[in-house]
Amino acid sequence: MTTWLWLIVPYVAFTSFVVGHIWRYRHDQFGWTTRSSQLYESRLLRLGSPLFHFGLLAVLGGHVLGIAVPASWTDAVGISESGYHLISVSMGTLSGLVCVAGLVILLYRRITVTAVRQATTRVDKLMYVLLVAAIGTGMLNTVGVNLLQGDYNYRATVSPWFRGLFTLSPEPGLMAKAPTSFQVHALVVLALLALWPYTRLVHVFSAPLGYLTRPYVVYRSRGDHLAARPYARAWEPPPPARPAPIVRMGRGPR
Numbered sequence: 001m002t003t004w005l006w007l008i009v010p011y012v013a014f015t016s017f018v019v020g021h022i023w024r025y026r027h028d029q030f031g032w033t034t035r036s037s038q039l040y041e042s043r044l045l046r047l048g049s050p051l052f053h054f055g056l057l058a059v060l061g062g063h064v065l066g067i068a069v070p071a072s073w074t075d076a077v078g079i080s081e082s083g084y085h086l087i088s089v090s091m092g093t094l095s096g097l098v099c100v101a102g103l104v105i106l107l108y109r110r111i112t113v114t115a116v117r118q119a120t121t122r123v124d125k126l127m128y129v130l131l132v133a134a135i136g137t138g139m140l141n142t143v144g145v146n147l148l149q150g151d152y153n154y155r156a157t158v159s160p161w162f163r164g165l166f167t168l169s170p171e172p173g174l175m176a177k178a179p180t181s182f183q184v185h186a187l188v189v190l191a192l193l194a195l196w197p198y199t200r201l202v203h204v205f206s207a208p209l210g211y212l213t214r215p216y217v218v219y220r221s222r223g224d225h226l227a228a229r230p231y232a233r234a235w236e237p238p239p240p241a242r243p244a245p246i247v248r249m250g251r252g253p254r
Contacts, residue, residue, distance in 0.1 A: 020197025
């Protein structure tokens, strides 16, 4: 069971994540979208979406620091274990609460606004269930285990197990030693990764980063008499065309 859960299942999820995105890009580019519902309701969306996205980015950044960066690296730059624990718990709790607040607003909007609820597909519902489970178990680990019950050194079990999957030197026994809440969190995240390419989450890889480097759009008026008006009428007739010059044909000098 240990080999199945912490060796086979992760590679199946990673394969689905990579192959699924390639398949989706080649066969469903018109469906590569967020399926935005802003036209149905915008007030709650303007509040919940930034909270959720910025909070999630901070949460992912904390995961990269805690899982991808070995403890020996932080020790080398002078960050003690107690200092790392303080930073991890405080920043993780703050970013997690922001993310949870945004997700609650978005779920409330999706449930209570009829048009948004009717535009929700079955895959969307499954995606939201996994998102809630992933964020909920993550907050349980951060607040419940690391903050209230004491410091669990997940960098001695969870982190090397995860890094070993990418260095092709997996150690499934390490993850088997982790607390149950950490194991549940890992399995939920793996399920979310496996489902990711077939949901609206693919829009993460189509962020409009080109807007940061594209040239400015320069607007010029068509004349002083038009610029003096607050706006130009859409039915403004074009200026009259100039008559073409008359060319007389005649005999040239002999």
